[in-house]
Amino acid sequence: MSDAPILEVENLQKKFGGITAVDGVSFTLETGKITGLIGPNGAGKTTTFNLISGFYKPTGGTIRFNGTDTQEIMRPSSAERSIWTGASASSIGILGIGAGRVLFGASPSVLAGGAVVGAGAGIGLYLGQGAYRNRSEGTKHSRPFQLAQQGMIRTFQITRELTEMTVLENLLLAPQGQMGENIVNAVVRRDAVAEDERQLREQTEEVIDLLELNHLRDEEAGNLSGGQRKLLELGRVLMLEPDLVLLDEPVAGVNPSLTDRIMDAITSMRDEGYSFCIVEHEMDVIMEISDRIVAMAEGKKMAEGPPEEIQENQQVLESYLGG
């Protein structure tokens, strides 16, 4: 593991209308460490998570993941932009043909002219709306899947398991770049897809064993208890082998023995070299597991340091006790 931090947050800002949810927060997440993010309700922890993982567009500040600006990672590829431009040009081009015909009659030159003018207008329209969006929102992107492809995976505070799919399917879904996710492969190269699927199935069984979810393998995720759902979300992360894992309240509402199991899973993953950032309200849990703590209050960073130091910090104690 290198010493470079896996994630650097610099002067991060997010406003919702008049409310500033995150107000100039800066911190770093170290590679191969567990960082706890704590703070009273409304401190902006979950918003920070959503900003880091790309679900929200930041109002200001930068986030660097493995040294690259996440906005850079989330930029749409030029191929994608040209598809949009092409679709816009062809649609408006057809309208141009129609308009040409209505206004000047149906001669070939009029139709061709209409098509060209329409296509031009289509391209102009697409570029124009892009420019307008840049003016009003800045060149910010929100494309979390591209961050996930780079190895940053998050879980959700209110678990978002796929309720109509089984535990097994929930886990099988997770790995990236599956061959059978391409519709052509799914039909044409069935043997290779089945082989791919067999390997995935083995990996999934390992994860199911690790989380002791065996008896629930074919149960629909919607029928699981709250704690089991938390486990399932963690299982999805385990299927992915990400560089950085963002866990939003992984043990909220989970009974103590299950909490211990989840925490054990997290520490053993940390020892294997994964980096974690965890939001959690259970003080005992977070203090025990974290290598470092970032404390937030009212959208600002209050303190940063090792758990022992934070536990002594008067400001942090006051904000928690409402004093």
Place this chain on the structure above:
Amino acid sequence: MATADILVSLVVLAMFYSILSLGMNIKYGHTGLLDFGHVGFYLIGAYTAALLVIPADVGGPSTVYLFGLDLPWVVGVLAAMVVAGIVGAIVALPTIRLREDYLAITVLGVATIFQRIIQAETWLANGPDALRGITPPLIDKFPVDGQSTLGLVLIALICGTVWVLTTLGLGRIRETLAEADRSVVGGATDTLYAIGLLGTERVLGTERMGDSTGENVSEPTTIGSEATTQFRMSVLAGGIVAVATAILAGISTRGGLLAVGTIISVYTWLVLLAGINSYANFDGMDYVATLALGTGYMLALAPMYYLDSLIIWLPLTLGAFAAVIGGTVYLRRNWSRFSARPFRYGLFIGVWFGAIWYFPIQVLTPLLDGNLMSAATTVFNNVVWMLSFSGQTPQVGYSRFTLFLFGSILLVVLYLMELIVESPFGRVLRAVRNDERVVNSLGKDPFLYKIQSMALGSALGGLAGALAAMYFQVLVFTMFAPRVTFIALLIMFLGGVGNNRAMIVGAFLFWAFQTATTELAGFVATDLRTNFQAFRFVLMGLLFLLILYYRPQGLMGERSRAEVSEQ
């Protein structure tokens, strides 16, 4: 028109509506995209195929259209799919970011625009007037008998395909029985299957026969090797039947074709019976009870048929219906057999109703007149549905060819859709339906999958459109009203959202209802007929409401999760 023809046209309609609903099911059932504009892609498919296959000048100067390329149907159908798919993707690009109901409304708008363009632009496809002159493939060769080589080839092809499909169906029935541990080894179904395979299991994979069917295979292969062997055996048997048909029909049209047609028809009836029996799992008592109720409904219609005066028959019929419905509801509440399986009972009342209509009712008049010969002929004609008769000569009419063609296409489409749905691609689609944010957080672009789903579903809509052009031979813009979308939705909810096979069941039930009410309208005085046919839309709306209220998962429900994990 013989009653068998009505049945065949019902099945043909059900087939291309199945394909339309399969498209809808990909969009809504699997991906959760509520597309109220599905008919727009049906329209695009129909007109694309029509303009590609129609000759350049048909119907004189009064018929105007953009171009007529006179291309073969294969090109027309494929182009219809491609164009509808591309248009589907382009329509999806700006609209798909919207959530369910907003998406539904915008796409409904797009479909209406398509319809209005066809109506208003007279140069495109004859504007508000019908586009005529669409000639279905090979129609000029029909009806065929054993006299010409082409006729023999076509008959052999049709008979062979019917045999393959029927045998495949029978194989599935056997599997279902085996899974439910209800198979009697050496029972009637097994015997029928052995006959249907014509001994091909001796050549291909004998060890697969027998009791291995029920075993749980936890391998994640998409289609098991068991199914492949069955498929090979059925195809081989079908090939044998095709060759035998060609030889027999070649030797003698009167005798040979008649014999083959009878055997194949009887075989399909037997398999149908086996299927019904396997699905029902009824004993004698259940059959008698459902038969009694079915007969009750049929009898309730009698006043309508025999009495001319509306003032007399209407209250009588309504009263009789009220009595039978009341009786049904009473049994449903108070009889444990019925209340344990209400839907199966309901379905069987319908099946008996149809059976009574198909056999006894058709021969009622000749029997009452004492014309036994005529009655026997009618029954025979209805049993031997494969053949139509021109005088004494048996022949295969064009509607049977359509049945064969549409049936093959439907089977291929269904097979491909099952492959796609069961693949990891299908898994991502279901995940998108469940929760897009999860898909997003796992590094998969939901947008990309939704576009593909829209393109695929629209392409199927386009395919259904091309088949509609082939079937109706005339296209008018009014055929593409939003109503069609809602019929596809109704079929989907009737069968079971997210279940491909249920689309076929739903489409069949829907068209059975349509046919029944059309036949019923024949009894009513002419001036009332239009009212009657309008009224059935009211009935259909009611039916839709009842299904959504009492059985939102549809008759067959979504594919069970256990089934998914087994495959």
